Amino acid sequence: MPSRITDVLKEMVTKKETQLLGLQTALPFILVRKDGTPFTVLGFSKGCFFRSPFFTVLSVDEENLCVVLEVLASCGCGNNLFHTKARVLVNLDCFCSIEIVDKPVFDFLLLSHVTKDLVCLPFMLTKNDITKTICRINRKDVQLTATITVYYDGEDSQIRLTVYTYEGIITLIVPKNESRSITVFKLQSIEIAAPIKEVKGTIEMQLNYCEKKIIYY
Incomplete structure (x- = not known):
């Protein structure tokens, strides 16, 4: 039986080495002891201990019937496995x-x-006002999606807004007594152009801040 296990693991190593870079990985597996119980080890990675019965193969020593395994970590309900720095040398006998x-x-x-x-954000600009920045957001550390709705009811026939994002600039024109909406990613600021007579209205913004954290095992 150890010889069959060796053949399976050798095939895994061969497939891993011939796959494309970025996709190479050996299939996860469980080793069963002679008493019928799964082989489980206590791994140590990133300063933490964890127990796992899941492994991938790194190398095979046919002569001594030994293999070097990577101990995989499971998360939550265990449907997903994660690579770790934990290694173990086992004898297939x-x-x-x-x-x-x-x-x-x-x-x-x-x-x-x-x-x-x-x-x-309610706003009002008169003919004596210059172009005005009505909102500024300095959050480069998070992914911000903003849905901006402008309601305009001023004296000028239309209002012009400039929406600045970290990826570009968007111009939004809103006719009198109408509204316009736009959704942008990575909002930076909103600017209202100087009016001819008077512009007033309300800007509503639905802001969704998405913070992401990467955990390595």
Whole structure:
């Protein structure tokens, strides 16, 4: 039986080495002891201990029937597995079978947290006013999606707004007694052009802040 396990692991290593860069990974598996129980180890990675029965193969020593395994970490309900820095050297004579596990293996866990905020900004500019910045957001550390709705009821026939994002500039024209909406990514600021007579209205913004955290195991 160890010879069969060795053949399976050798095939995994061969497939891993011939796959495209960025996609190479051996299939996860469980090793079964001779008493029928799964082989489980206590791994240590990134300053933490964890227990796992899941592995991928790194190298095979046919002559001594030994293999170097990477210990995989599971998260939450265990449907996903993650690569770690934990390694273990085992002798295949201790096992009777190998079971391939149909679970994806990832390099890291990505956690996302979304905070929503609704902002209402009334405005009024007269012919004596210059172009005015009505809002400025300095949050480069988060991904910000903003839905901007402009309600305009001033004396001028239309109002012109310039929306600045970290990816570009957008001009928004709103006719008198109408409204316009636009959704942008990475909002930086909103600017209202100087009026001919008077512009007034309200700007409503639905702000969605998305903070992401990458966890390596």
